[in-house]
Amino acid sequence: QVQLVQSGSEVKKPGASVKVSCKASGYTFTDYLMHWVRQAPGQGLEWMGRINLNAGSIHYAQKFQGRVSMTRDTSTSTVYMELSSLRSEDTAVYYCARVYSAYASPPDYWGQGTLVIVSS
Amino acid sequence: DIQMTQSPSTLSASVGDRVTITCRASQSISMWLAWFQQKPGKAPKLLIYKASTLESGVPSRFSGSGSGTEFTLTISSLQPEDFATYYCQQYNNYSTFGQGTKVEIK
Numbered sequence: 001q002v003q004l005v006q007s008g009s010e011v012k013k014p015g016a017s018v019k020v021s022c023k024a025s026g027y028t029f030t031d032y033l034m035h036w037v038r039q040a041p042g043q044g045l046e047w048m049g050r051i052n053l054n055a056g057s058i059h060y061a062q063k064f065q066g067r068v069s070m071t072r073d074t075s076t077s078t079v080y081m082e083l084s085s086l087r088s089e090d091t092a093v094y095y096c097a098r099v100y101s102a103y104a105s106p107p108d109y110w111g112q113g114t115l116v117i118v119s120s
Numbered sequence: 121d122i123q124m125t126q127s128p129s130t131l132s133a134s135v136g137d138r139v140t141i142t143c144r145a146s147q148s149i150s151m152w153l154a155w156f157q158q159k160p161g162k163a164p165k166l167l168i169y170k171a172s173t174l175e176s177g178v179p180s181r182f183s184g185s186g187s188g189t190e191f192t193l194t195i196s197s198l199q200p201e202d203f204a205t206y207y208c209q210q211y212n213n214y215s216t217f218g219q220g221t222k223v224e225i226k
Contacts, residue, residue, distance in 0.1 A: 035215060045156075045164065045207055045217040059214055062121065095163055099211075106154035106211050108175070110163035 002026040004096055004111035011117045017084040020114045022096030029077040030054040033099040035107055036070065036081045038092040046092075051079060052101060086118045122146055122210050126218035132226040139195040141221045143208035148188045152212035155184055155193045158220075159204045167206075168193065198223070 007021040022034065035050040049060035051070040058070050069082045079096060094114045097107030123146035133139050143153065151171040156164035166175045168184040171191055181196045195202055203225055208218040 037217075044220040045158075045209075047209075047215040047217060050214070061214070097163075104152050104211055106156075106166060106169045106209055107164075108166050113163055 002098075002109045004098060004109055006094075006096060006111040006114045009115040009117070011119065012086050014087055014118055014120055016086050016118075017082060018086060018116050019080055019082040020094050020096075020116070022079045022081070022111050024077045024079070024098065027098075029074060031101060033101050034070075034072070034079040035097045035099055036068075037095045037097055037107075039095070039113075040089070040092040043092075048081070048094075050099065053079070054101065083116075086116075088118050090116065091118045092116060122149060122213055122216050124208055124210055124216050124218040126206075126208055126221050128221060129219065130222045130224060132224050133198050134226045135198055135200055137198045137226075139198050139202075139223060141193045141206055141208075141223075143186075143191045143193070143218050145189045145191075145210055149210045149212035151187050152210060153184075153186070153191050154209045154211065155182075156207045156209060157202075157204045158207065164207060195223075 003025045005023045010018050012018050030053050033050050036048040038046050051058045072079045096111040098109050099105050099107050125144045127142050153171045155168040158164040167178050172184045183194045205220045205222045207220050210216050
């Protein structure tokens with residue numbers, strides 16, 4: 001069965017970086033894109049960007065340009081999202097979500113979420 | 121960037137009610153719209169894609185319609201498990217989510 005298993009919660013100080021992992025299983029990894037979406041406490045869903053797991057091409061939402069990096073390791077079917085220069089407003093649950101790459105599709109499977117707390 | 125605007129932000133309803141949520145795109149997204157349901161502490165769940173196609177396993181009381189810039193999600197007869205927050209998402213040009221509609225018990 002399809003599973004996206006994310007790394008555990010993190011507590012970071014302002015100015016630090018965080019790297020969240022998302023390990024995929026149960027399907028052909030390179031047939032999909034991986035999107036990252038975050039949700040601040042009590043707020044809505046915010047799209048951060050996506051990475052093509054075959055070609056490795058990446059697109060980041062303008063808001064996160066220069067601060068976010070998405071990478072993948074095809075040998076372990078794992079995707080990473082690193083966010084730098086953290087501030088308190090980055091406190092949120094971060095989700096990975098897969099999207100089929102062959103045609104326009106929404107995310108159909110999501111990770112369980114990773115809580116990142118930014119606090120001094 | 122394409123902006124997505126949902127209305128209402130909150131909706132109070134009773135079990136058995138027919139409920140409609142609207143989502144508007146700032147420019148045409150053809151039919152590339154999805155609807156998600158999210159319950160507290162859980163990841164979003166895909167309900168509908170391509171504006172009106174029901175995801176496998178989703179009850180038929182959920183339906184979607186629209187194209188271009190105006191879309192609706194309808195729950196024909198609200199059930200207790202449907203009290204949740206609903207999000208629309210455009211995937212015509214990368215991705216954008218609406219701000220969400222919380223369906224609460226009246």
